[in-house]
Amino acid sequence: MNKYNPPRMNPSSLRSRFATRFLRSLSKINAKKPTASSSSPTEIFRRYRRIKVAADKSMAYSVRSRRTWSRAMLWKLRTRPCCRRSVKTSTIVRKTRHEKQNKNTTTTTGEDGVVFGVEADELRELVPGGEAMDLYNLLDETAHYIKCLTTQVQVMKKIADFYSP
Amino acid sequence: MASENNDDDMGLAMSSISMFNKPSNTSDPFFSSGWDPIVSQSESLAGSSMASHHHLVMENHGICGTSHVSQYQPDPSFVELVPKLSSFDGGNFFQMVGPLGLPQCNQIANNRCPPNYALYVEGGNERGLTNALPSLDEHRISEEGLVGSSPNGMIRKRAPESDSPLRSCKNGDEEPRMDLSSEGCDGRKEQDGKKQKIEQNTGGNSRGKQAAKQDKDGSQSGEAPKENYIHVRARRGQATNSHSLAERVRREKISERMRLLQELVPGCNKITGKAVMLDEIINYVQSLQQQVEFLSMKLATVNPELNLELDRILSKDILHTRSGSAAALGFGPGTNSSHAFSPGIFPGTTSGIPNANVQFPPLPQTVLDNELQNLFQMGFYSGSTMDGFGPNGLSSLFRRSIKTGDVMRKKLHKKKEEEA
Numbered sequence: 001m002n003k004y005n006p007p008r009m010n011p012s013s014l015r016s017r018f019a020t021r022f023l024r025s026l027s028k029i030n031a032k033k034p035t036a037s038s039s040s041p042t043e044i045f046r047r048y049r050r051i052k053v054a055a056d057k058s059m060a061y062s063v064r065s066r067r068t069w070s071r072a073m074l075w076k077l078r079t080r081p082c083c084r085r086s087v088k089t090s091t092i093v094r095k096t097r098h099e100k101q102n103k104n105t106t107t108t109t110g111e112d113g114v115v116f117g118v119e120a121d122e123l124r125e126l127v128p129g130g131e132a133m134d135l136y137n138l139l140d141e142t143a144h145y146i147k148c149l150t151t152q153v154q155v156m157k158k159i160a161d162f163y164s165p
Numbered sequence: 166m167a168s169e170n171n172d173d174d175m176g177l178a179m180s181s182i183s184m185f186n187k188p189s190n191t192s193d194p195f196f197s198s199g200w201d202p203i204v205s206q207s208e209s210l211a212g213s214s215m216a217s218h219h220h221l222v223m224e225n226h227g228i229c230g231t232s233h234v235s236q237y238q239p240d241p242s243f244v245e246l247v248p249k250l251s252s253f254d255g256g257n258f259f260q261m262v263g264p265l266g267l268p269q270c271n272q273i274a275n276n277r278c279p280p281n282y283a284l285y286v287e288g289g290n291e292r293g294l295t296n297a298l299p300s301l302d303e304h305r306i307s308e309e310g311l312v313g314s315s316p317n318g319m320i321r322k323r324a325p326e327s328d329s330p331l332r333s334c335k336n337g338d339e340e341p342r343m344d345l346s347s348e349g350c351d352g353r354k355e356q357d358g359k360k361q362k363i364e365q366n367t368g369g370n371s372r373g374k375q376a377a378k379q380d381k382d383g384s385q386s387g388e389a390p391k392e393n394y395i396h397v398r399a400r401r402g403q404a405t406n407s408h409s410l411a412e413r414v415r416r417e418k419i420s421e422r423m424r425l426l427q428e429l430v431p432g433c434n435k436i437t438g439k440a441v442m443l444d445e446i447i448n449y450v451q452s453l454q455q456q457v458e459f460l461s462m463k464l465a466t467v468n469p470e471l472n473l474e475l476d477r478i479l480s481k482d483i484l485h486t487r488s489g490s491a492a493a494l495g496f497g498p499g500t501n502s503s504h505a506f507s508p509g510i511f512p513g514t515t516s517g518i519p520n521a522n523v524q525f526p527p528l529p530q531t532v533l534d535n536e537l538q539n540l541f542q543m544g545f546y547s548g549s550t551m552d553g554f555g556p557n558g559l560s561s562l563f564r565r566s567i568k569t570g571d572v573m574r575k576k577l578h579k580k581k582e583e584e585a
Contacts, residue, residue, distance in 0.1 A: 026464065044465050044466055045465075047465035048461055048462045048465035048466075051461040051464050052458060055457060055460075119443035119444060119447060126451060127450070136415065136419050136422060139419065139425075139426060142426065142446060143422070143425055143426050143429055145450070146426070146429050146430070146446075146449065146450060146453065147429065149450070149453040149457065152457055153456045153457060153460065156457065156461065156464065157460060158482070159464065160460055160463045160467065162482070163464070163467040164463070
């Protein structure tokens with residue numbers, strides 16, 4: 001008895017949004033590469049970087065701007081050094097101001113800041129955009145970030161399994 | 166006399182509750198603005214002789230106009246009740262509101278007040294109210310019983326209730342009216358102990374509505390400091406300083422979040438203590454990020470003979486496969502259940518490929534591949550955390566999979582080369 005019944009998936013769920021976007025970008029990346037040099041390590045490394053960026057970007061776009069971490073990630077991706085656009089200068093200016101604001105708001109008040117001092121900082125480094133948040137919002141963002149990361153991992157795993165059984 | 170007073174109470178309660186009801190769907194500043202003129206008006210009425218009926222009607226219309234009346238139904242009935250304020254003693258205003266405030270709130274919440282008001286209006290006089298009273302009596306008695314009990318005990322029972330839904334009840338539908346009524350009671354008059362009791366009752370009833378914590382210092386009553394919007398009651402034996410109250414609320418919110426995270430992160434059910442929990446969370450997030458990197462590396466090395474059909478099939482497969490399947494695969498490494506389960510997944514993918522030369526993989530190979538997946542899924546996590554985290558078979562799995570996972574190993578090496 002095959003009990004594998006594909007259930008009706010929510011078409012606008014995070015997973016579906018991410019999957020479609022990522023597959024699209026993946027096909028674009030794969031379409032670009034010439035098959036000749038595909039096996040050289042440098043080429044593979046470049047592809048790896050591009051795929052990783054594509055994965056992060058699709059995840060951030062799937063979440064839109066609803067979450068602080070997605071906004072921070074999108075923003076980080078836009079101002080990558082390899083992104084050569086003319087808009088870069090204005091974004092850099094905004095970045096420094098933004099960073100300054102981040103630094104000003106990082107001072108955590110209250111006893112909870114003392115209790116979670118070291119770990120909270122580590123978490124802030126891990127979660128994109130976590131520098132400017134107090135502990136409560138940081139935990140909130142972390143929860144959503146974990147959920148999105150697990151979705152990402154699952155989808156990518158399925159894709160990888162699909163291509164290399 | 167007593168019955169008349171009762172009727173006055175009811176009338177006043179009705180009018181006051183109708184006041185409560187009126188700005189129920191608006192934000193609090195509106196309510197406060199709507200409340201003040203009414204209170205002052207009633208006070209002035211009580212203090213002096215009654216103003217003319219029309220005068221009252223006009224003022225009330227004005228008040229109705231200022232606050233958001235769109236949600237307020239029984240306007241005309243409310244207006245007619247106002248003249249009954251005349252024979253009312255202002256000093257006992259809140260006293261009378263108190264015991265009846267609760268049943269009225271309940272009724273409002275159940276949306277039964279308008280018909281009651283209509284009844285009262287049709288009654289025309291105060292006797293009509295008594296006729297309509299029996300419908301409320303059951304509520305009133307129950308609430309009065311509660312009121313009669315010690316406020317401390319009741320509030321202590323309700324304090325956790327008010328605290329816990331703090332984060333979730335920001336859109337409390339049936340509660341906002343009670344919130345506003347309590348705020349109205351809180352609001353402007355500091356009368357006597359009974360009033361404080363009423364505050365406590367309604368405050369205990371209310372849920373934290375809008376997270377804007379405004380007046381945290383206990384300006385309303387000297388007995389216990391209360392916030393306007395999130396009604397936190399100081400527990401017995403705890404500091405009632407406003408700062409400590411705020412800290413307590415914050416700590417509870419944070420612990421609530423930690424509990425949520427505990428559910429998200431696998432294997433953290435037994436961990437108590439925030440520091441250890443945070444460490445676990447950090448490790449988990451790190452492992453997830455590493456997994457993403459590894460998978461993207463794997464995808465980079467895989468040479469895809471891509472067709473669009475494959476993409477479509479793949480997306481369908483991804484979307485339709487429940488996330489539980491991965492988890493199920495992850496936790497049944499050597500058992501028969503996984504053997505039975507995995508072929509269910511793979512035929513779905515392999516049969517879909519039109520022109521691939523893929524043979525259907527033999528069962529042990531499939532199982533090992535699944536185990537590989539499980540391994541990487543768990544290995545990343547357990548590798549970065551304490552050892553012996555997973556089942557005992559993990560190490561043997563690891564050894565076995567290393568022998569058979571040639572492709573994986575090559576990719577790992579490549580990754581290490583490129584990243585070194």
